[in-house]
Amino acid sequence: QSVLTQPPSTSGTPGQTVTISCSGSPSNIGTNNVFWYQQLPGAAPKLLIYRNHQRPSGVPDRFSGSRSGTSASLAISGLRSEDEADYYCSAWDDSVSGLLFGGGTKLTVL
């Protein structure tokens, strides 16, 4: 059971905006940076957002992240078919001295 809680699935139509939530606790999201990863089918995960809202070079600005208190969210605007993937949040947890992942959210583009 993941300590970071994400919805198992979400969906949207092309052009829409979808938001994926990630809920944690004071010892992880409440204290440390949140990261988001995209995993396309059959591929290794890829860093999408770091330090809560920063985008690595090459990641489109359609992807945005935010953090508030013990929760974080990933927003994907202008949804495209190639965005169909699994999305994971992560944050370091000071109480267990380890990196936690959310259970992952499967995004379906209808």
Add this chain to the structure above:
Amino acid sequence: EEQLVESGGGLVQPGGSLRLSCTASGFTLSSYTMNWVRQAPGKGLEWVSYISSWSSVIYYADSVKGRIIVSRDNAKNLLSLQMSSLSPEDTGIYYCARETTLELWGQGTLVTVSS
């Protein structure tokens, strides 16, 4: 091009051991902390271990503590994961990834624990 390549996966019987390797190229391994992350078939990501740049700080997930040893040889640009007392629950793809940001991932190596 910066790259991480895992190797050493395979089929092992329950109770057996396996040593995974992660070879870095295109960058200097000693400048970065490293992590191992695994993914059971059809499941989510699970962090396994962290090792600091010069091995002074090491962390393990509770699920593997006592059964896994992470190490690195910066001179060889090599990260290793020695696994023992393996169980079917350890089956999955094992990835090495750079920094706590996991900014760079390898393609993974598959470990299957089965009789």
